[in-house]
Amino acid sequence: MPASRFNAFTEYGIGIGLRLPHYQHILEKKPVVDWFEIISENYMVESGRPLQILDQILEQYRVVQHGVSMYFCNADRPNRDHLKKLKALTRRTKTPWLSDHLCWGSIDGRYTHDLLPVPYTWEAIEKTARNICEVQDFLELPIAVENVSSYAEFHASEMSEWEFLSEVVERADCGILLDVNNIYVSSRNHSFNPLDYVENVPHNRVAQIHIAGHTKYEKYILDTHDHPVLDPVWELYNAALLRSGPTATLLEWDDKIPSFDEVHNEALKAKNFQPRVPILKNTKLA
Amino acid sequence: MKPRVTASQATVIPFPTWPPKLAAIQRSMLQVLSRPLTRADGMTPDSAAEAAALVTPNDRLTSFERLQIYNQQYWWRLLGAFGEDFRGLRGVLGQRKFDKLAIAYLKEYGSTSWNLRDLGQHLEKFVRENTALTAPDARLAVEMVQVEWARVEAFDGTEKPAVDPQKIARTPPDRLRLSLQPYITLLELEYPIDDLLGKLKKRDTESLSNAVSNDRPQRSRRLVAKPGSTRIHLAVHRADYSVYFKRLDPEAYRLLIALKNGQSLEAACEEAFRNSTQLPENAIQNVQSWFATWMRLGWLCA
DSSP states (O other), X not given: OOSOGGGTTOOOOEEEEOOGGGHHHHHHHOOOOSEEEEEGGGGOSSXXXXXXXXXXXXXXXXXXXXXXXXXXXXXXXXXXXXXXXXXXXXXXXXXXXXXXXXXXXXXXTEEEEEEEOOOOOHHHHHHXXXXXXXXXXXXXXXXXXXXXXXXXXXXXXXXXXXXXXXXXXXXXXXXXXXXXXHHHHHXXXXXXXXXXXXXXXXXXXXXXXXXXXXXXXXXXXXXXOOSOOOHHHHHHHHHHHHHHOSOOEEEEOOSSOOOHHHHHHHHHXXXXXXXXXXXXXXXXXX | OOOOOOTTSOOOOOOSSSSOOXXXXXXXXXXXXXXXXXXXXXXXXXXXXXXXXXXXXXSSOOHHHHHHHHHHHHHHHHHHHHHHHTXXXXXXXXXXXXXXXXXXXHHHHOBOSSSGGGGGTTHHHHHHHOGGGTTTOHHHHHHHHHHHHHHHHHHHOOOOOBOOHHHHHHSOTTTOBOEEOTTOEEEEXXXXXXXXXXXXXXXXXXXXXXXXXXXXXXXXXXXXXXOOSSOEEEEEEEETTEEEEEEEOHHHHHHHHHHHTTOBHHHHHHHHTTTOOSOHHHHHHHHHHHHHHHHHTTOEEO
């Protein structure tokens, strides 16, 4: 979505993930980049090199925080210690909004360090919305929740993933980080039409979009973030923009990371889609 | 939709309510994920009943195979992070023994922190209590874990403001109390762990630089060492955002330990030189020199 309350009325353009192999290049060459997305947890430390690097980046660039361990769909409530550290980091980065995943990852104090799928039940909606509200209130920042890629579906599910996502964000009154690569990966793993997903989420809440590459195996697709973006994902990206309008977009490349220029050029391909599209309303996509 | 179970599947574990409570599903799934993989890196058949109860099959994968993807990711991620932090221990034990220890440790302790950095926080206790897993190098393994965990702490541990030199100058030694930066760990070792880790780093650098020209995979050599005739006193610290090891004189080590324990400068010096063979005039010179170094490195805080 263009500037809206879900991305703090910003228009951030095309960003890339800030990753360790690129630190030196960025600090020395100071390339022009609209913004960087950081993994919050990498900088939620007391001191040392991670924060020293971050401070240098913050002198030159706009940064948005993206988390991997808030686990909004946990049956348990959010971890207060985690939230306090996260809030301290948001004050340092002045992130205009903050994103994390629509998944669970810990129970009874045991952590899996994975983005695990949740059964799409009414109870899960209630608990997830409760958790997002609690985080949003504590951090005093707009929150965008990201759909994850998944490899399993639950017997217990009572609705589709996009119905679940839509209900959660309406109840929590938060934004969406729409990951079109994750939609594509899940659509192949669970045999649904990815356009149904893109079409049926509340487009006015899309604060940011993720694009990435994935890996195809014989019987499923894995969300590996180690390739350029594949054509079907660009098509979904285009479809999402047709609905949401120009939206802050971020390329994720987390494994087998090539040169900074290669990653940045891949991300900038998104510009080919952004300026041309008018926002379509009440129009079914092909 | 309720679980469909075929005759070939194991007994479905029933949930008391339908749909099951979210917490019950998550507990059940955690139980499955935290079961170690088989030798073939697959999910154990023990998880078949939970898989059938939790997850639907599709036209390509069974419930078991779908849940197995998460079981594999869980172990590969944790073992990967653990292996990164304790490369020295792997060098000491060799790959096979290290894997066995890692799985046993992660099975017993799992992760209780949102931060993977904390994964090894109980490892020293574990290797002390499970010497069968590290024999005949039990002592070497403990010391390697101590140093490698100290390195994790030194990398991003808390840094307090350095002590004001004026404060040192104007406070009488019997009332002057100084503290050590929380990111510094002081260790008394039997083995030259710093040298072993230096060797490992050199070996890794060489194998990287030879990666293109050397077609044959090199056999991973184990790190071996004998205990020294005297104890080694080591500070694991950081300077300019990098982690370093610094060997200390025994008296300097005792002095820092005493300061860390809250003793006054005067009492700490007495403690440090209690059984020392150093001549008093040398001792004074040494203390001055040590303090100059520690101040330069920012080790001392109020």
